[in-house]
Amino acid sequence: MTRQSRSLPRYDTDSPASSSIALRLEGLHAAATALLHTDPRRALPLAREYAQQAQTVGSLVAQAKAEVLLGQSLLVCGELPEALVRLRVAIQLYGELADPLEQANAEELAGKVCLNLGELDEADQLLHAAINRVSHLQNIPAQATRATALNHLAGVQHTQGKVAEALTSLRRALNIWEEQSHFVGQIYCLINLGNIQTWLGQYSEAVASLSQAYTLNQKHLNDSRSQASVLHNLARVHYLKGDSDLAIELMHSACQSAEITQDPLIQASTQLNLGTFYLETGQFLEARTHLEAALGLSRQTSYRAGEMSTLDSLGLLAEQTGDMAEAQQSYQQALEIAQEIGDPQGELEARLHLGKLYFQQRASSPALTQLSVALELAVQTQSPKEEGEIHEALLQLHETQQDFQLALHHATALLRIERELFNAESDRQTRNLSIQFEVERARHEAAVYKLRTEVEQEARQAAERLVQERTSELSRAQHEVVTRLAMAAEYRDDTTGEHTRRVGRATTNCPRPRLVRTAGRRARHCGAAP
Structure with missing residues (x-):
């Protein structure tokens, strides 16, 4: 079946009515796009009107553009389920139109929505499809789509515990954005890179990545959305480094920037982290x-x-304030969502907290169940800190049950993990100290080089002055030698010497008229032709 078999009304672009509709569509699209990131709540009704108008036109291209615009507007407004529906339709329409670039754009946006919804498997499929679809295209828009999809894919991979793959995806995306001098893309790659470095405990590297992102934003963009994300992640790094006051101050600034964006996802994230900081303090x-x-x-x-x-x-808040029933209910709801969206890290944390809560309530059997599953998840996601915390909880549980063999097993595992964490922390500190030493050595060498250069320059200038002085002396000496040689030659030449003496004697024997008239005649004589 050919595409013409679809029962669509004909759109005559030559008629005055159709030209008016086309202008109306262009105006709606431009207005909605302009408001998309500045005032998304105003952009959404314009996008819906554009979609309705596109349906009456009967053009696949117009309908596909409308679905993408509406999907973007819904995404920014936080209406994720409907955004995903619209973007799936756009993917299908662009597939029928055989437009790989626009289809990849729709897949990339849908992948981002799935990531935010926690539907990681579908997000992974959509983002890989987008990357593969434009892999053979070398133009700038195709490379931009590929870089954006790689950035979102890194988020999926990190959530799935695939940290090495996430770092690879981010570096590939960052290289593309740097080649294109695309500052927004660079900023978000650096933010995500800093986020992973923070998760790995590489705090100095994370601060460097996020500071670079902040500088790029301040220098080239001054965008509230980017600023909120950078400040948010910088606050998290400083909190993990132990500077709670600075972390809270930075997170408050992030919340203010998030308010300006009117993006509920960013607002939710900054509010969550600020609340967590206050909880921990x-x-x-x-x-x-x-x-x-x-x-x-x-x-x-x-x-x-x-x-x-x-x-x-x-x-955690309910547990610390003594409301164990509310704490159990909150942990259980968190666990159910983690299982629903397939987030192993979230499931790990919920089961760990539930297990410890059950142990405090002397419910050994459910505590053992939760902690055992949490231990498997900790090993699976390579989360050594949580793994050590689980071993410690299981050690205490088995001690209370007087199962000393299992208690010894967990004590041994806990000791091993603590040593590994200590060695990793020592390696990190040693690496940071080595970096600081190299930086200081480079500064010292630069200072020495600068001083040596200044000394050499002063010496060179002094040498040049000495050469000029000696050259002048040599020039004067040469002039004197030439003069003396000329005089010597005059005295050796009898004819010339006699002539000179005769002129001298004749001059002394001449009568002396008045000075003014003699001077005047001499002047006129000297001005005459010979």
Whole structure:
């Protein structure tokens, strides 16, 4: 069946009515696109109107563009499920149109939505499809789509625990953006790179990546969305480094930038982290305020990963304030969401917290169940800190049950992990010290080189002055020698010497008229022709 077999009304672009519709469509598309990141709530109704108009036109191209625009608007407004529906339609339409670049763009956007919804398998499939679809195209738009898809794919891989693959994807994306001098792309790659470096405990490297992103934004963009993301991640790094006051200050700034963007996903994320910081510092009232705000924003936008993390933090808050029933309920809801969206790290944390809570309540059997599954997840996701925490909890549990053989097993495993963590931390500190030493040595060498250069320059200038002086002296000496040689030659030449003496004697014997008249005649004589 050919494409002409579709029952679509004919769109005559030559008629005055159709020209008016075309202009109307172009105006709606331009207006919605302009508002997309500045005022998304105003962009959304324009995008819906554009989609309705495109349906009446009967053009596949117009309909496909409308689905993408509406999907983007819904994504920015946080209405993720409907955004995914629209983008799936756009993927199908561009497939029928045999337009690989636009189809890849729709797949990349749909992959981003799936990532935010926690549907990691579908996100992985869509993003790989987008990357492969434009792999043979070398033009700038195709490479931009490929880099964006790689950036989102790194987020999927990191969530799945594939850290090495995530780093590879990010570096590939960053190289493309650097080649194109695309600052927005560079900033978001650096943010994600800093996020992974933070997760790996490479705090100095993370600060360097995020500071580079912040500088790029301040110098070239001054974009609130980028600024919120950079400040958000910088706050997390400083919090993990132990500077809670600076972390809270930076996260407050991130929240202010997030408010300007009107993006509920960014707002939810910054509120969640600010609430967590307050929770960890024992400021429970402030923690609850920000965590409940994050939970509301996450549920409003179907941001399941954010909802899961917020529930887990609210469980910790309830546990620390003595409300064990609320804590258990929050942990259980977080666990269910983690299983629903396939997030092993989220499931690990929820099971760990549930297991420890059950142990505190002397419910040994459910505690053992949760902690055993959590241990498997910790090994699977390569999370040594959580693994050590689980071994410690299991050690205490088996001691209370007087199962000393299993207690010894977990004690041995805990000791091994603590040594590994200590060695890793020592290696990290040694590496950081080595870097600092190399930096200081480079500064010292630069200072020495500068001083040596200045000394050499002064010496060169002094030598040049001495050469000039000696050259002048030599020139004067040569002039004197030539003069003396000329005089000597005059005295040796009898004819010339006699002539000179005769002229001298004649001059002395001449009468002396008045000076003024003699001078005047001499002047006129000298001015005459010979």
